[in-house]
Amino acid sequence: MYFEIQGNIEDIEPIAIGNRIQELSRLKKQFGSGRWRKLKGVANVKLDNGHIRRAEVHWCEAHGIGKRKMKIKRFID
Template identity: 85%
Template sequence: MYFEIQGTIEDIEPIAIGSSIRDLSRLKKQFGPGRWRKLKGTTNVKLGNGHVRRAEVHWYEAHGIGKRKMKIKRFLD
């Protein structure tokens, strides 16, 4: 599903850090080594059909690498 983040991500919370991430070896292989964290937050997203909805998003992030593998987990409205 294609979407764009509209505005800022709020209420950011860590879900997993370092070795507690299930996909850690895949992340290191694909994007490089780093202090990987899995995070979640809420934001407005613009969907492919043009609708804007409030959603909870999850993503992986490492210092110097940035946000990767962002996905919509559920809609909040």
Template identity: 65%
Template structure:
């Protein structure tokens, strides 16, 4: 992850659950079994160069495993 989330993630939406996730086999091998979901939300982030931006972020999440593979989808400012 080449950025840091500052504050809370808002407007969280579920994009896909279970077999609808393209990389589900990879997630299971890398992080273990779980009820995997792909989510998106809006967050204020700090980039490596200390720049602060508003961005749409996507990530995968499973109960007791947590957020994984978080990435910036697009900048909103």
């Protein structure tokens, strides 16, 4: 499913940091080493069919690398 974040991500919370991330080795192979964190937040997302919905999104990020592997976990509205 393709989507775009509309506006800012709110209520950002860490889920896991460093070795607590299950996919850490894959992230390091694909994007490089860094201080990886898995985060979640709430945002308005524009879906590929044009609808805008409120959703909980999860992603991984590292300093100097940025947000990667963003996905919609569930719709809130």
